[in-house]
Amino acid sequence: MRWAVAALGLSMWAVAQDNSRDQPATTPAPAFGQNAPILNPENPPISGLDEPALELRTASRSFIAPALQLSQSAETNAGGQFGSNDVQGVTRFLGALDLQQFWSKSDFLAEYLGGGSLYSSDISLRQMHALGIEAVTRWRTGQATLRDSFSYLPEGAFSLGAFGGMPGLGLAAGGMGTGGGLPGFRPSNGSVGLVPRLANTAVLDIVQSINPRSAITVAGGFSNAHFYHNTLDLINSDQTTIQAGYSHLLNRRDQIAGIYGFQLFRFPQGTGGQVQNHIVNLRWSHTITGRMSLIAGAGPQYTIIQFPSAPDDKHWSANGRVQLRYKFARTSLVLAYEKYTSSGSGFFAGSDTQLTRFGVKQELGRTMDLLGDLGYSHNKSLQPFTGAGVAGTSYDEGFAGAILRRHIGRAYDAFVAYRFGEIGFDNADPLCGSVGVGPCGRTSQRHAGTVGVEWHPTPTRIE
Numbered sequence: 001m002r003w004a005v006a007a008l009g010l011s012m013w014a015v016a017q018d019n020s021r022d023q024p025a026t027t028p029a030p031a032f033g034q035n036a037p038i039l040n041p042e043n044p045p046i047s048g049l050d051e052p053a054l055e056l057r058t059a060s061r062s063f064i065a066p067a068l069q070l071s072q073s074a075e076t077n078a079g080g081q082f083g084s085n086d087v088q089g090v091t092r093f094l095g096a097l098d099l100q101q102f103w104s105k106s107d108f109l110a111e112y113l114g115g116g117s118l119y120s121s122d123i124s125l126r127q128m129h130a131l132g133i134e135a136v137t138r139w140r141t142g143q144a145t146l147r148d149s150f151s152y153l154p155e156g157a158f159s160l161g162a163f164g165g166m167p168g169l170g171l172a173a174g175g176m177g178t179g180g181g182l183p184g185f186r187p188s189n190g191s192v193g194l195v196p197r198l199a200n201t202a203v204l205d206i207v208q209s210i211n212p213r214s215a216i217t218v219a220g221g222f223s224n225a226h227f228y229h230n231t232l233d234l235i236n237s238d239q240t241t242i243q244a245g246y247s248h249l250l251n252r253r254d255q256i257a258g259i260y261g262f263q264l265f266r267f268p269q270g271t272g273g274q275v276q277n278h279i280v281n282l283r284w285s286h287t288i289t290g291r292m293s294l295i296a297g298a299g300p301q302y303t304i305i306q307f308p309s310a311p312d313d314k315h316w317s318a319n320g321r322v323q324l325r326y327k328f329a330r331t332s333l334v335l336a337y338e339k340y341t342s343s344g345s346g347f348f349a350g351s352d353t354q355l356t357r358f359g360v361k362q363e364l365g366r367t368m369d370l371l372g373d374l375g376y377s378h379n380k381s382l383q384p385f386t387g388a389g390v391a392g393t394s395y396d397e398g399f400a401g402a403i404l405r406r407h408i409g410r411a412y413d414a415f416v417a418y419r420f421g422e423i424g425f426d427n428a429d430p431l432c433g434s435v436g437v438g439p440c441g442r443t444s445q446r447h448a449g450t451v452g453v454e455w456h457p458t459p460t461r462i463e
Contacts, residue, residue, distance in 0.1 A: 038215045038249055039142070039207065043293075046285045047245025047257040048217040049145070049205045052293040054327045060102045063459035067096040067167035069115075071415075071452030077445060085445075089120040092452075094128065096168025101462070106137040111171035117154055119194075126154030126196070132171035142208035142215075149173075150200045163450040164403055164417040165371070196228040197346075213249040227346060234346035235389045238266040243279075255285045257297075265343050265350050271388040272349025273307035277341050279319055292326045303341060305350070305382060317341075317352065330363040342379070347390045347425075350382035371403045392427035392442070413454040421446045 037043075044050040073090045094115035101108045113130040130151040137144050149172070166173060201223035209215040221241045227234040243261035250256060263277035283297025298320040305313040323336040335358050342353040357375040364370055376398045385391050401419040408414060424443040 037212050037252070038209050038247065042289050043249075043252075043255065043285075043287045045207055045215045045217050045245075045247035045257065046255050046283055046295055047215075047243075047247045047259050048207050049203065049219055051295075051323075051325075052285075052287045054290060054293065054325060054332065060100075060107075062101045062462045063099075064462060065098045065168070065456070065459035067098075067454065067456040069094045069096075069164070069167040069452060069454040071164050071450050073163055073448050073450040075446065075448040077447075086121070090448075091118040091120075092116070092128075092163060094167055096166065096172070098169045098171070098459075105139070107135070109134045109169075109171055111168050113166060113168060113172040126194070128153055130172035132173070134171065142206065144207075145205045146203070147205070148200070148202045152196070152198045154196050155194050163419065163448060164415045164452045164454075165405070167454055167456065195230055195232055195234060197225060197234075198228070199223065199225045215247050217243075217245045217247065219243050225343065225346060232390070233388050235271045235344060235349055236268055237343040237346070237349075239343050240264040240266075253287055255287070257283050257285075259283070259297075259299075263341065265341075267349045268388075269308065271386055272383045273305045273310075273313075275341070275350045275382060276304040276306070278302045281319060281321070283321070290327065292324075294322075294324050296322045301341070303382070307383075332361045334359045341382070344381070344389070345379070347395060348379070348381040348383070349386070349389065351379040352382060353380075354378045367407045369403075369405045369407075371405070373399070373401045375399050390425055390427075392425040395423060395425040397421075397423040411455060411457050413456070415450075415452055415454070417448075417450040417452075419446075419448045419450070 038045060041050070042053050044052065069092075071092045073092070074087065075090055076085055076087050092115065094113060096111060096113045099108070099110045109132075111130075111132045113128075113132075115128050117126045117128060118124070119126070130153075131149070133146075133148045135146045151172070201221060203219060203221035205217070205219040207215055207217050219242070222239070224236070224238045226236050241261060241263050243259055245257055245259035247255060247257040259279075259281045261277075261279040261281070263275075263279065265275040265277075267274070279299065279301040281297045281299040283295060285293065285295045287293045298318065301317055301319045303313075303315055303317060307313070318339060319341075320339045321337070323334065325334045326332070336356070338353075338355045340353055340355075342351050344351040355375070355377040357373075359374075360372045362370045362372075376396070378394065378396050380394045381392070399419070399421040401417065403415055403417040405413050405415040422443065422445045427442060
């Protein structure tokens, strides 16, 4: 929990710096149709999925906006194989189309992202598709939000948004709301090898205030991951999550909440047992409007692994989540730690995951931005190796990246980016030496340097 202590210390320093400049709480925008403070979009219920807004709200406009991006990368181990260090070029072209439509009591946002990657090693073209949808409807004392994120990628998460960012508004990236969801609410997919994968996540989140200071929230989500041309024998999975919570405002900045959640992980027969998870999470948040938000929570969870022909494995463990977001005049940062049960990313049939992540955005004058991202995760298998997935009891994954983006006029950007990723298992890949797998080893390491240009014309307003 060292990351949690560091986040708490940083937040206390931030509060001390800002106490002399406190501003009155901002009244929610009338367009939201919400009068209760607990429904303020700048400090929403922390048992729901929305996170506090650090950007000042502006008038919402309906529009359609296209964008195009072309980039060229030089990469080591572009195929993501174990023990490989080959170098090749990868050309990527992506197009995005965004739609935003606002009404008095509802919103609809959609984004399609599509394109392809051309690998120089085998002159092969691989498709990339992603679609994100968010629909919100509000009434005087509550709201409901439906989110869906679909993607078809030629490889793991390393291929989407890691090479200079994505064109468009980023809805297709599949954030799915990260404010108050259970630790690990979002699914993950494996990132080793050129194995095409299809993933989809749908989430419904409902918030209902019961008085000006309290609200109840209910959320349910379903996600799946399916791997094609599966030379690495990665494990398909389905994940169902249901949670209910209660949030209470102590004052305009502090909030407490309690959440109960149930998770169900299913894997194909023969690859592992079914995993059930019962979760309790108690949390607290401190928010300074437009500047800082800190969410910290922890609790117990009870896991039941149901094997096809063996006694159930039942055990207790802990879950936790700490996230600090802070906005300075020209710098924004986020620091997060999570401990949760995941689907195993295709490598394991379920895993106990601990994830830390740090991100920063720095404005370098009026026309340049620098973005940095750093993360590490430790994943321990919940079930013995059955011949599917990757042999071993745990794996560690780390990544680091930076993007320098220069705005050229209102319609063009140029960027340079660097990305590093490494994943290592505590045992060798059982498929080492077989056709199409590559050299034997238990570590996959990848470097990528990218240059590119992006075109994003002025959005076309619609009424």
